[in-house]
Amino acid sequence: MKTDRILGATAIAVAAIMLVFGYGLQAPFAYEPVGPRAFPLIAAGMIALCGVILVLKPGEPSSGPAGPTGALAALSGCLMGYALLFQPLGFVIATTIFMIPIAMIFGARWWQGAVTGVVLAVSSYLLFDRVLEVVLPVGPFGGIV
Amino acid sequence: MDTFNHLMHGFGVALAPTNLLLAALGAVVGTMVGVLPGLGPINAVAMLVPVVFALGLPPEGSLILMAAIYIGSEYGGRISAILLNVPGEASAVMTALEGYPLARQGKAGIALSLSAWTSFVGSAIATLGIVLAAPVLAKWALAFGPVEYVALMVFAFACLTGLLTDQPVKAMLAIGLGLAISTIGIDANSGVYRYTFGSPNLVDGVQFATVVIGLFAISELLIMLDTMRGGAAVRIEQLGRSLFNGAEMRFTNMATLRGSLIGFFVGILPGAGGTVASALAYTTEKRVVERSDPEGSRFGRGEVRGLASVEAANNSASNSNFIPMLTLGIPSSGTTAIMLGVLTLYNLTPGPALFRSQPDLVWGLIASLFIGNFILLAINIPLVGVFARMLSVPAWVLVPFIVVVSAIGVYSGKSTTFDLVLMVALGVGGYLLRRTGVPMAPLILGFVLGKILEQSLRRALSLSAGDVAILWSSPISITLWIMAAAVLLLPLLLPRFTRWRHNTAVKAE
Numbered sequence: 001m002k003t004d005r006i007l008g009a010t011a012i013a014v015a016a017i018m019l020v021f022g023y024g025l026q027a028p029f030a031y032e033p034v035g036p037r038a039f040p041l042i043a044a045g046m047i048a049l050c051g052v053i054l055v056l057k058p059g060e061p062s063s064g065p066a067g068p069t070g071a072l073a074a075l076s077g078c079l080m081g082y083a084l085l086f087q088p089l090g091f092v093i094a095t096t097i098f099m100i101p102i103a104m105i106f107g108a109r110w111w112q113g114a115v116t117g118v119v120l121a122v123s124s125y126l127l128f129d130r131v132l133e134v135v136l137p138v139g140p141f142g143g144i145v
Numbered sequence: 146m147d148t149f150n151h152l153m154h155g156f157g158v159a160l161a162p163t164n165l166l167l168a169a170l171g172a173v174v175g176t177m178v179g180v181l182p183g184l185g186p187i188n189a190v191a192m193l194v195p196v197v198f199a200l201g202l203p204p205e206g207s208l209i210l211m212a213a214i215y216i217g218s219e220y221g222g223r224i225s226a227i228l229l230n231v232p233g234e235a236s237a238v239m240t241a242l243e244g245y246p247l248a249r250q251g252k253a254g255i256a257l258s259l260s261a262w263t264s265f266v267g268s269a270i271a272t273l274g275i276v277l278a279a280p281v282l283a284k285w286a287l288a289f290g291p292v293e294y295v296a297l298m299v300f301a302f303a304c305l306t307g308l309l310t311d312q313p314v315k316a317m318l319a320i321g322l323g324l325a326i327s328t329i330g331i332d333a334n335s336g337v338y339r340y341t342f343g344s345p346n347l348v349d350g351v352q353f354a355t356v357v358i359g360l361f362a363i364s365e366l367l368i369m370l371d372t373m374r375g376g377a378a379v380r381i382e383q384l385g386r387s388l389f390n391g392a393e394m395r396f397t398n399m400a401t402l403r404g405s406l407i408g409f410f411v412g413i414l415p416g417a418g419g420t421v422a423s424a425l426a427y428t429t430e431k432r433v434v435e436r437s438d439p440e441g442s443r444f445g446r447g448e449v450r451g452l453a454s455v456e457a458a459n460n461s462a463s464n465s466n467f468i469p470m471l472t473l474g475i476p477s478s479g480t481t482a483i484m485l486g487v488l489t490l491y492n493l494t495p496g497p498a499l500f501r502s503q504p505d506l507v508w509g510l511i512a513s514l515f516i517g518n519f520i521l522l523a524i525n526i527p528l529v530g531v532f533a534r535m536l537s538v539p540a541w542v543l544v545p546f547i548v549v550v551s552a553i554g555v556y557s558g559k560s561t562t563f564d565l566v567l568m569v570a571l572g573v574g575g576y577l578l579r580r581t582g583v584p585m586a587p588l589i590l591g592f593v594l595g596k597i598l599e600q601s602l603r604r605a606l607s608l609s610a611g612d613v614a615i616l617w618s619s620p621i622s623i624t625l626w627i628m629a630a631a632v633l634l635l636p637l638l639l640p641r642f643t644r645w646r647h648n649t650a651v652k653a654e
Contacts, residue, residue, distance in 0.1 A: 003580070003581045004581065004582075006581075007315075007318075007578075007581045007583070011318055014322075014325070018325060018340070021340055021342075022339070022340070025332075025337050025339055026337070027332075027334075027335035027336075027337055028335075029335075032334065032603060032606075032607045033606050033607060033610055033611030034602065034603045034606045034607070034611070035335060035337075036332040036334065036335045036337040036339060038602075038603075039324075039328060039595075039598075039599040039602065039603075040325065040328040040339060040340070042324075043321050043324040043325040043328060043595075044321075044325065046317065046318075046320070046321035046324070047318060047321040047322060047325065049317075050314050050315070050317050050318035050321060051318070053314045054314060054315075054318070059312055059314075059582070065371070066371055066580065067367070067370030067371040067372075067373065068370070071370050072367055072370055075366065075367060075370060076367070076569070076573050079363065079366075079548065079569045079572065079573075080566065080569050082548065082552065082565075082569075083552070083562065083565035083566045083568065083569045084562060084565075084566060086552060086556065086562065086565050087560075087561075087562045087565075088562075091553075095549055098548075099545040099548070099549070102544060102545050102548060103541040103542070103544065103545050104541070105370070105544075106369075106370075106373070106539075106540040106541040106543075106544050107539070107540060107541050108539070108541035112541060113541065113545075116541065116542055116545050117545065120545055120546060120549050121549075124549050124550070124553065128199070128553050128557075132196075132199045132200065133199075133201075134199045134553060134556075134557040135560065136553065136556070137556075137560075
C-alpha cells in the first residue's frame with residue numbers, strides 16, 4: 001500500500017523531470033514532422049500515467065521481507081566505493097580491498113575474504129588483461145603489481 | 146527444399162570446429178551458471194555479454210556462444226530448483242513445485258534425468274518449429290513497413306503488460322522507464338542532445354552492457370541479501386537412481402508432448418516467455434491428469450507428469466523465443482532482448498532482412514540450437530552430480546566473482562569510472578524497483594526496442610506528413626492494434642483469467 005504510493009510519486013517526479021528537460025528539445029532545422037521531443041514526452045506521459053494510477057489505486061505489497069538494512073547499505077556502499085576507486089587504485093588493488101568486506105557481508109571470515117579477493121584479483125587480471133586483451137587499469141604502481 | 150538447403154548450410158557453419166567448440170563451451174558454462182542459486186538465465190546472459198564480446202568473435206560465433214549459454218542455463222536452472230527448491234527465475238518455479246518433493250522422496254536422480262530428457266524433447270520440437278515457421282514468417286515480415294512495426298511493438302508491449310504479472314501497471318511503468326532510458330543521448334535524426342545533462346559520458350547514450358548488468362546482475366546481489374535471511378534451504382544430497390526407466394518415460398510421454406507444444410506457441414508470442422509457458426503447461430497438465438486419472442494424480446506432492454510437462458514447456462518456449470527475435474527483430478523475453486542488443490553491437494539490424502543478408506548467422510544459430518541441445522543432453526545426464534556440486538559454492542565466493550566479472554564487463558566498453566558508478570546506481574535502483582514489484586524484463590525490452598520504436602514512429606509519420614491516421618492504415622497494423630487491445634482488455638473481461646494469472650503469480654513469489 002505505502003510502497004506503491006511512494007513508487008507512484010517517484011514515477012510522477014521522474015516524468016516531471018523528463019518534461020522539464022525534454023520540453024525545450026527542438027531541432028534547429030526541422031525536416032520531419034516529428035522532432036526529437038515527441039518520443040521522450042510520450043515515454044514521460046506513460047510513466048506519469050502509471051504513477052498516477054499507483055498513487056490512486058495502490059496494490060497489496062507482494063514481496064517478502066527485505067534483508068537487514070545494515071547489510072544492504074554496506075553492500076551498496078562497498079559496490080559504490082569499488083566503482084569509484086576501480087580506476088584510480090587500479091584493478092588488482094581495488095578488487096583485493098573491496099572484495100574482503102563484500103565477502104564478509106555474505107558470511108565469510110576476514111581471511112576467507114582476503115583469499116577470495118587476492119585470488120580473484122590476480123586470476124581475473126591475468127585472464128582478462130593478458131589473455132583476452134581487455135585493458136584494465138593498472139593504478140599508481142604501474143606494471144609492478 | 147529451400148529451407149532444407151539453408152539448414153544444411155547452417156549445419157555447415159555450426160559444425161565448423163570453432164563454432165562447435167563455442168557451442169560446447171557455452172553449454173557447459175551456461176549449465177554451471179544456471180545451477181548457481183539465484184542466477185537465472187537472464188542474469189547469466191547479461192553478465193557474460195561483455196565477456197563474450199571481449200573474445201572478439203565474429204557475430205555468428207558470439208551469437209552461437211550466447212545461445213548455448215542461454216539454453217544451457219535453462220538446463221542448469223532445473224538442478225537448483227529440484228535439489229534446493231530455489232528456482233533461479235520465475236519459469237523454474239513450477240519445476241521446483243513438483244521436482245523438489247520428488248527429490249525429497251529419494252527420486253532426485255530420476256527427476257533430474259527425466260527433466261533433462263523432457264527439456265531436450267521440448268527444445269528439439271521447438272527448434273524444428275523454428276526451421277519450419279521462421280523462414281515463412283520472415284518472408285511475410287518483409288512486407289512490414291514502419292507503420293506495421295509500430296503496431297507490432299505496441300502489441301509486444303501489450304502482451305508484456307497483459308500476460309506477465311498480476312500488476313500490469315508496474316509492467317507498463319517498467320516499459321516506460323526502459324523507453325525513457327533509450328532516449329538518452331544524441332538524437333540520430335536531428336543531432337539534438339537529449340537528457341545528457343552536459344555530461345560527455347552520456348552523449349552516445351547509456352551503454353547497453355551497463356544497463357543490463359546493473360539492472361540484473363548487481364540488483365540480484367542485493368536480492369540475495371533479502372533471501373539469505375530466510376535461512377538456507379535444505380539441499381538434497383542423496384540422488385537415488387540416476388536414470389529414469391522406460392516405464393517412466395512412457396508414463397510421461399504425452400505430458401512432455403503437450404508441454405512442448407504449449408511452450409512452442411507461447412514462446413512465439415512477443416512478450417510471453419518461459420514463465421507464462423511453464424505456468425500454462427502446469428495448469429493444463431494438472432487439469433488433464435485430474436480428469437483422466439484422478440486416482441493417480443500426485444500434483445503438489447511430486448508428480449512426474451507435471452515436472453515433465455513444465456520442463457518441456459519451459460525449454461520449448463526459450464527456443465521458440467528465437468522466432469520473433471530472428472524474423473521480426475522483436476524479442477519476446479528479457480533474455481532474447483539481450484541477445485538482440487548483442488546483434489546491434491555488431492551493427493546488425495535485427496529483422497526479417499537478416500534471413501537474406503546474414504544467412505550464415507541465422508541458419509548457423511538455428512543449427513547450433515540443435516547441436517547445443519544434443520550436447521546439453523549428453524552432458525546433463527551423466528554429469529548431473531558434478532553440476533550439483535556447484536550448489537555448494539558459498540555465497541561469499543559467488544558474490545565477489547559476480548561483482549568482478551560485472552565490473553570488468555562494464556569497464557571493457559568505454560573504460561570510464563562513470564559507467565561503473567552508473568552500473569552500481571542502476572543496480573540499487575533496480576533492486577528498489579524489484580522490491581516494489583516492478584519487473585525488470587519489460588524494462589529491458591523497452592530499452593532495447595525504444596530506439597527502433599521511435600525511428601519507426603518518426604519514419605511512419607514522415608511518410609504521412611504528420612497525420613497519425615497512417616498508424617492504422619494497413620490491414621496488418623489494424624489487426625495488430627486489435628490484438629493489442631484484446632490482450633490488454635482480456636483480463637478486464639475475463640475474471641477467471643485474472644484469477645488464474647494471480648494464482649500463478651502468487652506461486653511465483
